[in-house]
Amino acid sequence: MGALDEGHLARELENLMNLELDLxxxxxxxxxxxxxxxxxxxxxxxxxxxxxxxxxPHRVAKTLREGxxxxRQKVKDIVQGALFPEAGLDSGVGQAGGAGGIVVVRDLDLFSYCESCLLPFQVKCHVGYVPSRQRVLGLSKLSRVADVFAKRLQDPQHLADEVCSALHNGIKPAGVAVVLECWHIRFPEVGRSFLDHSHHTAKMGLxxxxxxxxxSGSGVFENENGDVWGDxxxxxxxxxxxxxxNHTLTTAKLCWCPSSSMDVPVSNGHVSTRNCCKVSSKTGPSxxxxxxxxxxxxxxxxEDPLRKxxxxxxxxxxxxxxxxxxxNFEIKLNGFNATKPNMHKENGNANCNQDKMQSELNIPFWSQCEHHLLPFHGVLHIGYFHASGDxxxxxxxxxxxxxxxxxxxxxxERLTRQIAETVSSAFGVEVMVVVEANHICMISRGIEKVGSSTATIAVLGRFSTDxxxxxxFLQSVAEITASAE
Amino acid sequence: MGALDEGHLARELENLMNLELDLxxxxxxxxxxxxxxxxxxxxxxxxxxxxxxxxxPHRVAKTLREGxxxxRQKVKDIVQGALFPEAGLDSGVGQAGGAGGIVVVRDLDLFSYCESCLLPFQVKCHVGYVPSRQRVLGLSKLSRVADVFAKRLQDPQHLADEVCSALHNGIKPAGVAVVLECWHIRFPEVGRSFLDHSHHTAKMGLxxxxxxxxxSGSGVFENENGDVWGDxxxxxxxxxxxxxxNHTLTTAKLCWCPSSSMDVPVSNGHVSTRNCCKVSSKTGPSxxxxxxxxxxxxxxxxEDPLRKxxxxxxxxxxxxxxxxxxxNFEIKLNGFNATKPNMHKENGNANCNQDKMQSELNIPFWSQCEHHLLPFHGVLHIGYFHASGDxxxxxxxxxxxxxxxxxxxxxxERLTRQIAETVSSAFGVEVMVVVEANHICMISRGIEKVGSSTATIAVLGRFSTDxxxxxxFLQSVAEITASAE
Known part of the structure; x- marks a missing residue:
């Protein structure tokens, strides 16, 4: 595996760099x-x-240093003292224990930073190794070593190779195998809005x-078609x-970070009416x-910002x-004139039978958390009452x-309120907004709550009194959510 | 909510205790x-x-202190500086943002220690609060505050109450609601083996x-039938x-920690033949x-070991x-005489057609990790060849x-090897053992890899050469696993 030598070189360079930073x-x-x-x-x-x-600024600095x-970590410090003698089967009889029996830890949730765009990406890491020399590694160390390399600027293949070679050098086993599933946020293209691929992101999650x-594989895993890969x-x-x-490896190499599609500056800044946050196609002084x-x-x-x-x-x-x-552009509502508000503040139930509840569910969105400069994204559900003739x-x-x-x-919280207020005042309707989101700042950073999600509600007019x-409305959302599972 | 006052008292006592420990x-x-x-x-x-x-001993000490x-943590330190001013809707118009619009964070994975038996238990924590006074809390702080109380000796209801009252005091919102799903390892009764309830634990996972x-609820959540609970x-x-x-709360109070069934010493130490690790019903000097x-x-x-x-x-x-x-008891194999080994070491393929592969899948087990004194558990799959007449x-x-x-x-790793060796030598068969386990030491402690699982393989005789x-055999396990999903 070529990665072994490269890994060695990389580590030496890295140590030099750390020396400078230590000062x-x-x-x-x-x-x-x-x-x-x-x-x-x-x-x-x-x-x-x-x-x-x-x-x-302080939060971002802390997050990036932590991430x-x-x-600043050394594999040696992690592996040292966690290699345990464990008798294996007599050679010739079979494989197990400290000799030849594969050990696999699956589904380790990690996150890393994309070296191409500096955004975090999620990783599910599966590590296996075949012990030799009657020594096994404490199971948690497989995860800790993987994390040392995840907590750097990475690309998936390079991450897999580094984890593999570091474990190989650290344990000196018969072989190491690493499989990574990685997920990267999609990018809108310059001058195009997020909405252009919104249909792909309609469901929350990944x-x-x-x-x-x-x-990546080393030792007995170097042969991609070997039996041990089969196990x-x-x-x-x-x-x-x-x-x-073979299939997936090639795919990853070709089109991993979506930011790569942005490298050619767009000469004609064609902006659709939907595109509120117009981005200049030229790089201005700011x-x-x-x-x-x-x-x-x-x-x-x-890091070396000049690294290729x-x-x-x-x-x-x-x-x-x-x-x-x-x-602060005005939103152009394509010929929709803001109608006069027609709110039922005092008597929420009065017009229940005349008006009809309408809803638009699962509107996808992407946003950026102002506390951590990290994305959050998910779906919005909007319900409103309008007069039966409208x-x-x-x-x-x-x-x-x-x-x-x-x-x-x-x-x-603010996003939820602003959308409710705008829909209400622009269309004169009573409105309810439910926002369901995954926050990258909840899965990356120290907190690492991978499965967590956040929901917020805004209610205006009748929805707040009735x-x-x-x-x-909540029931109608639940039904859609359940049928989408 | 009574928990508010109790929480206050508990905190004062705790501060006194911390003072002593700080010395x-x-x-x-x-x-x-x-x-x-x-x-x-x-x-x-x-x-x-x-x-x-x-x-x-060092690992256990580190784990327990960390766990x-x-x-030694204070909610004030966490909440301080993470309360953000956020305009709400005008009162009378509706609820959202900093006023009245509920904020919910779901599926926070935590673990805690059972105060009844000192074993860790898993928690899925859902927290909601209704902001007031135009202030919202940074989302991650809901998780961090919950974790302060999870990282103590706890019982689920007490944990929910403490998280609720701490958030209420910390944010001063209109109300806080906490829902916890908790999972606790089952206990074998004294003098009875794990196998007696093995059918309940046949599938891995929880x-x-x-x-x-x-x-637990405070403020607007104090009324259990209020609309806000509905949201x-x-x-x-x-x-x-x-x-x-209502149903589940009662259930939890009655039968949470399975160790409670052990409190009455068993006077008649009736031990089944299956029960290898006989436990004396009396408490000896050791x-x-x-x-x-x-x-x-x-x-x-x-902690105060004399606390009720x-x-x-x-x-x-x-x-x-x-x-x-x-x-070191000899295993009594119920009339099974260890037959003479009949291994096909040299010529793995020779008798393939004569012998038949048998398998016993999904044998549940519980064990205790010797590195951390924490349980690991899962299922074993055993495959073997035996002569067609046997x-x-x-x-x-x-x-x-x-x-x-x-x-x-x-x-x-050792468990896998020992079982393979014993089955092979006792019954004279060629054997393959696959062990799939969840390790509590991988989900608790600093590493907290909740979804991870470990697989090990031992192969003897023909399985190691063919x-x-x-x-x-792996295919037959995969089929069973897939059909069980």
């Missing part, structure tokens, strides 16, 4: 990153002194994400992980400063951020409203 | 726990100097565990969590020392451990062998 104080590094984040916030048109953003702590499945893959199959090795700031962050993290794989990263990360540039509001109009309020630095109306 | 050095506390663990290992008949156990770090569903439960339903409040050692551990963790809920805990924990006492080995016999090797301090035989 810097941790708080000095944090301040460097904080300053760079302030430049990014300014570039986004934000006031970095407003309440929600005041501590964002790349792998640069559907619609870019998925890569990669593997490993059979054990993964027990857990529903189906690996078709974007140059932002790009330099991201390069400075890479340096502070102990990182050269375009600052540009790509800034392009991602610019999707969330603050904008035409329902077009879904595309509601999508535009959602898009306008999500494509900025946000918090979910529990039956609210319950009816 | 002790962390390393001093670690040494105290290590010494106590050595007593436990001796009581289990183990040599605490053997390789696999040498560092176990009860909540005693099936067959004791489950408790509890809830919260509707949002949980979206994620498949169905709460029938058990008294073990009980005192566990009480000392409780004290070292900052903890008085029986050392006894119960020791009873649990005694299931895994080292024993009777297949009875499943109950194989279960006895599994039971014998799992009921001790173990590592999964890839087709091995693949055939």
């Amino acid at each position: 810097k104080d941790e708080s000095e590094i944090t301040v460097e990153i904080e300053d760079a984040v302030k430049v990014l916030l300014q570039g986004l048109g934000e006031d970095s002194n407003r309440e929600g953003l005041k501590k964002t 790349t702590r792998g640069y 559907q619609g994400w870019v998925r890569a499945l990669v593997y 490993f893959l059979a054990l993964l199959k027990f857990k529903g992980v189906n690996v078709e090795k 974007q140059s400063a932002m790009i330099a700031a991201v390069a400075a962050i890479l340096h502070s993290l102990g 794989e990182l050269v375009g990263t600052p540009h790509r990360f800034v392009q991602w951020l610019m999707n969330f540039k603050k904008c 035409k329902p509001i077009e879904r595309s109009i509601l999508e535009s409203v959602v898009h306008f309020y999500s494509c900025k630095l946000q918090v979910q 529990p039956t109306a609210k319950a009816m | 002790k050095d962390e390393s001093e506390i670690t040494v105290e726990i290590e010494d106590a663990v050595k007593v436990l290992l001796q009581g289990l008949g183990e040599d605490s100097n053997r390789e696999g156990l040498k560092k176990t 009860t770090r909540g005693y 099936q067959g565990w004791v489950r408790a569903l509890v809830y 919260f439960l509707a949002l949980l339903k979206f994620k498949g969590v169905n709460v029938e409040k 058990q008294s020392a073990m009980i005192a050692a566990v009480a000392a551990i409780l004290h070292s963790l900052g 809920e903890l008085v029986g805990t050392p006894h119960r924990f020791v009873q649990w451990l005694m299931n895994f006492k080292k024993c 009777k297949p080995i009875e499943r109950s016999i194989l279960e006895s062998v599994v039971h014998f090797y799992s009921c001790k301090l173990q590592v999964q 890839p087709t035989a091995k693949a055939m």
